[in-house]
Amino acid sequence: MPPTANPTLRQRRLGTELRKLRERAGFTVTEAAAHLGVNQGRVSMIETGRSTLSADRVRATASAYDCSDEALIDALASMTGRRTRGWWEEYREHLPAALVDLAELEHHTAALRVALVIHIPALLQTTDHARALFRAVVPAMRQHEIEHRLTYRIKRQGILYRDTPPPYTAVIHESALRMGFGGPTVARAQLKHLLEMSELPHVTLRVIPFGAEYLPSTGQSFDYLEGPVPQLDTVQLDTHHGGCGFLDAEAQLSKYRAVLDHMESHALGPAESRDFIQALIQDV
Missing domain, CATH: 1.10.260.40 (lambda repressor-like DNA-binding domains)
Known part of the structure; x- marks a missing residue:
């Protein structure tokens, strides 16, 4: 071939x-x-x-x-064969290759754990919240670029609505919940959406409040995508230029698993996290 x-x-x-x-x-x-x-x-x-x-x-x-x-x-x-013609392929001419690869990686993941300090997880963002983020990018995106990013992000979120969705755990720092991108109306709708998503049986949402004793020293956001076996897990790091960095060395995987475990151990439980977000809505 x-x-x-x-x-x-x-x-x-x-x-x-x-x-x-x-x-x-x-x-x-x-x-x-x-x-x-x-x-x-x-x-x-x-x-x-x-x-x-x-x-x-x-x-x-x-x-x-x-x-x-x-x-x-x-x-x-199971990873053999030619490139899967998934929905993400139509974006290869419009978006960075790493972003498209991320969608393919999410499509095949067995479970997904994410940790964020400044932003709401991409798979849990409302359209208005995501649009506000894209409009704040430097250098500024043109309108058609924003629309490409929006449709791509919405389609990525489809993995949470599949007949058999992967377990999804998001650990979010309080600072991300208080950022207020898009103004009060958008921010309030985003927090309500988080509450709705947290009620799904496969979605676990946990908040780290400002008073918690633990936070990773870099404060960097990352996704931990589990493969069918631990050796095929992948860490995706958000970079300052808006791209994706992928890590798969055994030592790196072990490090980020430990970071997630520490963050979850210092986060509020799912029910407490929902109560926390509900209280924040009243302050917006």
């Missing part, structure tokens, strides 16, 4: 995990090529996500690398 010119995040991740298996087996690229019966260039394309693989080929590669983790092998095999 011809190489993939622009592999998606999911395709690149498959290649990365196969590279990790090769390195754990102690094989160089040359040795791996000999074991697999291919040239070195083919191994390089596989590990950069530019070579489309079948599920059988992934299993054979894992076997050659002496991997015995059946759950991981099954998960990797």
